[in-house]
Amino acid sequence: MTDVNAYLETESKLNPSPRPVFDRLPKYAAGKPPVAVEGLEQFKLSSNENPWGPVPEVADILSQFDTVHRYPDPLSTRLRGVLGEHLGVDPEDIVTGGGSLGALIQILSTFAGAQDDGKKDEVIYAWRSFEAYPICVGLAGAESIQVPNKADGSHDLEAMLAAITEHTRVILLCTPNNPTGPALTEIQVRDFLEKVPSHVVVVIDEAYFEFCSASEIPEGEEPPVNGLDIYPDYTNVVVLRTFSKAQGLAGLRVGYSISHPEITQYLRVAATPFAVTSLAEEAAIASVKHHDVVMDRVRHLVSERERVKKALEDLGWWIPETRANFVWLALGEHSPEFARRAEEVALSVRAFGTEGVRVSIGEDEANTRFISLCQNFEHGPKKP
Template sequence: MTASTDTPQPRPVFSTLPKYAAGKPPVPVAGLTQYKLSSNENPWGPVPEVSRVLADFDRVHRYPDPLSTRLREALARHLHVSVEDIVTGAGSLGALTQILATFAGANADGSQDEVVYAWRSFEAYPICVGLAGAKSVQVPNRADGAHDFEAMAAAITDRTRVVLVCSPNNPTGPAVTESQMRRFMAQVPEHVVVVLDEAYFEFCLASETPAGEEPPVNGLNLYPDYPNLVVLRTFSKAQGLAGLRVGYSISHPELTQYLRVAATPFAVTSLAEDAAIASLEHHETVMERVKHLVAERSRVVDGLHDLGWWVPETRANFVWLALGEHTQAFAELAEQHALAVRAFGNEGVRVSIGEDEANSRFLQVCAEFHHAPRTPGRS
């Protein structure tokens, strides 16, 4: 059906935006427990103390604190940063939209600011950039799924206002190191905002770094040295609060003074704030669960290697299968085994680390599939 020109029409940019495809639930299969491995969720949920907060909450009739003051104070103590450097948002994605709304968009003369980021990366990036009125500049990943920082630096022009760095990169998995970030920051003009998206940071923290290798970057070690750097984090992944939507950014007051203006009022509910604080107060328990998922991730990666499969190094709670034209066939086979995975066109499949049984079944599916991804450059 063609829309009438007499009805309200969206802005022209809508016709160019991709649609966000959330991870689908598993399809029921007789005799099999269903597992959702398509959304990078924490299968164990929040710690018990958070469940008690949810059960006892009785303030739904009151507006939340628009500044999330108690949560910011708790984060400041936990992270050893200034409370003034923290701005909360509805998940790290909400915090990102605040950054883009503040620093990138369409200008009075009709020109568009540019936002540079690796691709493939988080699929919400092009949507958020487009809605902000800015232009996406996508720089292809390296063959191993990691950011190509030389190419990203070369893509910066006089119209670039923001650069997005996703570490670990969703959906491919590789993380950025501190030395890589410092070399890159040295090439970025000081007026360009660089966003370090660390949604999966806790999984990096729980990962062992092989001898002789540099560990993944910790944005808190970087941002004090760079007034144009913003660190993004979330309670959705490690803490299991995806359904409550609470995240935050950390940057210098020179930036936060503007981000607070762009922040959606009351975006973080009082319930989400209470739950996030409870998670911080029981951080050790959160990290015990994260360490278990990291151990399962290692088991999955080792199992894939044993099957002769190549996967990029991952520091997140998922693995990337570069299956190309065989992507949809693998997703269908997984579905037949009551597993929901996340297929990306004809590029590959992202599989979250889930319950132990789910991970074992995933490896069984891989053993049945006859189109294993190989090391880039090899047939």
């Protein structure tokens, strides 16, 4: 007993320690609010949010909601029914989650981690891409295999195929890619899937899909992929979507995945109970029912995106093709300076170290001020 007491006394003086993986995980850096500047209205362009929030019909739902004391339906049955009819898919193919990130965590928890023998599964994704990917993969117990983007910010699909090993369990395709902007086409994705082993889960992350569908595609170019045209033909494909971006429900956290029963049967087990609140479900349903109003706002944001992109290109700046609600400035070592200059004019932007800066499309006035900032910045990005 003396040894036991000595052990307990020693251990009681130590702080709780996290798993070793925490020492290797990056920290998620959310977009910061703008700094107050006297005489200037502040604009936040750092988080890819819809600057106008939800449509009025959703605002009515939010103001009248009165059942916060009741647990939500853990299966989001009504939302899945409305979504199924709207998208033309079987509601049983839909699994909801706390944003598309919550839905992604369900997938990784189900299909990627450490095996019984201690060997780690591998998850392949492009980099740079959504910065939560390495965090989620690491917490799941799997190994991140990051494949550098091409010089134009797009996925290097051939290199991603070459990275597949016997330990690969999941591949993430972010389209349009956050933070660089390019989107994959259906031809590219289908060709890729034909070469991926059928036991590997391929996630098509379409958080910005509505901005793709509202984009005008130049004649002769292939349009961005629509995951709903892909998944019926592949039992290993999962499509991710969210209500955070186009619908302006980022603060309510509701997203979903779409896949075959071979996958959904497990995702429902991995899903966090009650992750989608009743309020979030009602707001999402109203957004679906008033999809035309949502898309009117999306089309305006897309037109503003194109205005911004053209203005920067007229300055001689190189901007990667973007099908999302943001533009990527490949400023390299000048990225921190640009972010600081933005603060001086009451704009917040999202700098990624010394790689580049992502700027969300915001209110018209904010976009005009952003263009003016670029006019006075002497280190504009050049085509690689």
